[in-house]
Amino acid sequence: MGSPNVGKSVIFNYLTGGRVQVSNYPGTTVEIARGKMIWGGISLEIVDTPGIYSFRPITFEEQVTRRLLWTEKPALVVHVIDAKNLERMLPLSFQILEAGLALLLTLNMMDEARRLGLSFNVPALERALGVEVILATSIRGEGLPQLREKVTAHVARL
Amino acid sequence: MLPDFKVDYSPTIEHLIGRLLPLLKGNYPFRPRAVALLLLQGDREIADLTARQEGPRFRQIQVIVKQAGQLSPPLSSSIALARHRRAQAITREVMGKPSLRPLGGLVDWLTLWPPTAFPILALILYYGLCRFVGGFGAQDLVDFIEGRVFQAWVSPIARELAARWLSPSLADLVAGEYGIITLGLRYAVGVILPVVGTFFFFFSFLEDTGYLPRLALLADRACKTVGLNGRAVIPLTLGLGCDTMATVVTRTLETTRERIIATFMLALAVPCSAQLGLIIALLAQSPLALGIWVLVVGTIFLTAGHLADRILPGPKAAFHMELPPLRLPVMGNIIMKTTARIQWYLVEITPVFLGTSLLLWFFDQRGFLQLIIQALRVPVQRLGLPPDAAQIFLLGFFRRDYGAAGLYDLRANLSTAQLTVATTTLTLFVPCLAQVAVMVKERGLPVAVLIVAAIIPLAFLVGYSLHHLLGVLPL
Incomplete structure (x- = not known):
């Protein structure tokens, strides 16, 4: 999950081999998409959610996403954020953590962030939040194999 | 774990x-x-x-x-x-x-800490709205486009061509007193477009810096007393540019209740920029009169909002917004957003202005126009104004600033007290025709009718009380 237009659907397609329509426009995903991922002998259900800015839902899409977290209590939440806007998007990570959901934070759009001269201290961010962090550029597939490994490893530990 | x-x-x-x-x-x-x-x-x-x-x-x-x-x-x-x-x-x-990109934490903090935040806000509003939109947009650009282009070239040519090619009644429709080109198009492109265009530019600039959510956070408290959340700041501020467009923007509010309150506030007590500019020009000679106008309109705004909040049932929407970082705006973004908004404005609003022309022309042809003006004389005289002023109120209904402009022509014959009464009543009195049309479109006919039915007597009542009150004051 994550804010609108951060690349959730690209990651979903990579993990599931599915074909959710991807466009560079916020709010393209208006329904929940579900897909199956089989990797390393483990089979899991991956869910792609509509964009959500915070746990206090304003729009119908946000309500749908929160209700999903509440009723299905996912084994792991992959929070995808736009690395350029780390500061603006972290509050949603805080809310996922406050809710007690397991989190894997993915700083996406790293190509654009690097172009702006931004750099990230991943171990420090992992320490501050107490969760694992991945750097990715999903449209080029960068960081996605690593993401898949971490997701599988997390589920295997359960 | x-x-x-x-x-x-x-x-x-x-x-x-x-x-x-x-x-x-x-x-x-x-x-x-x-x-x-x-x-x-x-x-x-x-x-x-x-x-x-x-x-x-x-x-x-x-x-x-x-x-x-x-x-x-x-x-x-x-x-x-x-x-x-x-x-x-x-x-x-x-x-x-x-080091350059997001602006420093100090600036960030200054825009949120109340003792510095409000002066900063005042400065932004003064330079952005009064100087840039009010001065550059409403005066310089309007003088040029409306005065130099329309009055000097487009309107005379349209009149000339219409007289040559069309029947007299159709020529009137195209290029007469209330003609599609000489009134509708001239107002849409010559007067309103420069004002809202500069306003959109200012707005996009604020948006791109990330200042808007901060403004919403600041104004949240002020708005709560009026029963609105901070998001309402955006449409209410836009109303100072053009109430018609602002009424469309009330869509961004979360609940129907908030939308109705904001629509009502816009119709009653938020003067649009063109009207505001003319009112300030009219009252500038007497600071006391200007003060009275601000006081009365401000009080009405707060009281009406508070009452609407009490009367309208429904839950109060909670305000929530994560704050984006402040950053230096990018000119390309601003221009892109401004262009997109102007396009949207032209598509959405121009038909309304053209429709107004058509209606006025029709009324004029049938002689209704004079009849309505005649009927308005009675209440106008009750306000202690000369009968001529009736026309102003009718024109004001078609265009907010048109009414104020009519008053500008009459000002030589009016005392300061009369001017104060007239400007105050005119500010409250009319949502212009375009605004009413948009109100019907956005809120539905029953709500729009109720709002207008509440505003007209209220405006005259306030004007009437003010007229008697001012008789006591040395103005």
Whole structure:
């Protein structure tokens, strides 16, 4: 999950081999998409959610996403954020953590962030939040194999 | 193993959480702390789920939530602020960035700390609205496009061509007193476009810097007294540019209740920029008169908003917005956004102006126009104004600033007290025809009729009281 237009659907397609329509426009995903991922002998259900800015839902899409977290209590939440806007998007990570959901934070759009001269201290961010962090550029597939490994490893530990 | 991450909120909030936690004994998919935070922010869905789980304890929970709802500043903004600060601290620690881009933390802080935030806001509004939109847009650009282009070239040519090629009545429709080109197009492109164009530019500039959400946070409290949340600042401020467009923008408000209140406030007590410019010009000779106008319109704005809040049923929407970082705006973005908004404006609004021309022309042809003006004389004389002023109120209904402009022509014959009464009544009196059309479109006919039916007597009543009150004052 994550804010609108951060690349959730690209990651979903990579993990599931599915074909959710991807466009560079916020709010393209208006329904929940579900897909199956089989990797390393483990089979899991991956869910792609509509964009959500915070746990206090304003729009119908946000309500749908929160209700999903509440009723299905996912084994792991992959929070995808736009690395350029780390500061603006972290509050949603805080809310996922406050809710007690397991989190894997993915700083996406790293190509654009690097172009702006931004750099990230991943171990420090992992320490501050107490969760694992991945750097990715999903449209080029960068960081996605690593993401898949971490997701599988997390589920295997359960 | 789940991490034990915690954001520390203010002592007040932590205390409220502490009181809620022992009451949350049910089985929740979220941690009790998260459930408590959502409850405190007035989340209805979570409240319903909690009520089901906690049974009799829910009473006590409701008491605490109710207390939290009365806090000032509102609890949801304090929570958003605490998260924002934490996010900022973490970002600063882990993100390396080139020194120039996001503006420094000091500026960030200055725009939020009330003692500096309000002066900064005042400066932004003064230079942005009064100087840039009011001065450059409403005067310089309008003088050029309306005066030099339309009055000097387009209108005479249109009149000439219409007279040559069309029957007299059709020529009137195209290029007469209320003609599609000489009135409709001239107003849409010559007067309103420069004003709203500069306003859109100013607005896009603020938007791109990330200042707008801060403004919303600041104004949240002020708006709560009027029964609106901070999001309403945007349409109400836009109303100072053009109420018609602002009424369309009330779509961004969350609940129907808020949309109706904002629509009503816009129609009653928010003068549009063209009207505002003319009113300030009219009253500038007497600071006392200007002061009275500000006082009366301001009081009406607050009282009416407060009353509307009381009367209209429905839940108060909670304000919530994560704060984006302030940054230097990018000119390309601003121009792109401004262009997109102007396009939207032209598509959405131009037909309304053209329709107005058509209607006025039709009324004029049938002789209704004179009849209406005649009928308006009675109430106008009650306000202590000369009968000539009746025309102004009718014109004002078609275009807010047109009414004020008519008053500008009459001002030599009016005393300061009469001017004050006339400008105040005119400010409150009419949502212009375009605004009424948009009100019907956005809110539906019954609501629009109710709003107009409430405003017209109210405006005359205020004008009437002011007329008698001012008789006592030495003006």
